[in-house]
Amino acid sequence: MQLNHLNLCVENVHEARDFFRDLFGFQLADQKGDAIVVMNDGHGFTLVLSNPLLFGGVIPEYPKDFHIGFYVETPEEVDQHCDRLEAAGIPMEKKPKKIRGGYTLYFRALGGIMFEITCLAKINLGEK
Template sequence: MKLNHLNLCVNNLSEAREIFHNLFDFQLLDQKGDVIAVMTDRNGFTLVLQSNPKEVCTYPKDFHLGFYVETKSDVDQFYTKLIEANIPTEHEPRIVRNGYTLYFTALGGILFEVTCFNL
């Protein structure tokens, strides 16, 4: 069994679309106004970003999106992208539970993780 899509509620659709495109290399497949954007990565995963201007999206404290990369250099390069995009992080990449990991918060409080386990 393979997870093939996710519907993620966001508060600002254009900001979310830009972050997933510019930082994670997702490509826009379709957009319905300011409500839904359908994106894909290069591995067949579909991400549906959904925004409702009448509701504020919130997630539980430990909710996060995790991305695995191949090398420590990939994590460092991603960190550089964040700096260039003026997206703050609490710390530089570091070893966390057997992985070289970077955490950052964006899109109104969603926690993101970028990790390499090939140490």
């Protein structure tokens, strides 16, 4: 079995669409105004971004440790993502660092949702 679909509730689907498109390479598959955006990653995963406020709901307060993770192949890719995020004005509390045998960047965006970018390759991370 493979996880291939996730609905993420956000207040601004346009901001979230641009975030996932510009910073993570997701492609727009469909959009219904301010309510729903459907995107795919080109590898069989579909991300739905929805604004529950438009359906009488509320934006959930995600738990502190809830996060969305991306794996990359090399530590250099983690650093490149860090540079792109900084250039896009995404604030980061800490730079990437070695954590649990990998090289990881954590940051918050889209109303405080935590994101992780990790390289799990068993390589020499040097002074990182």
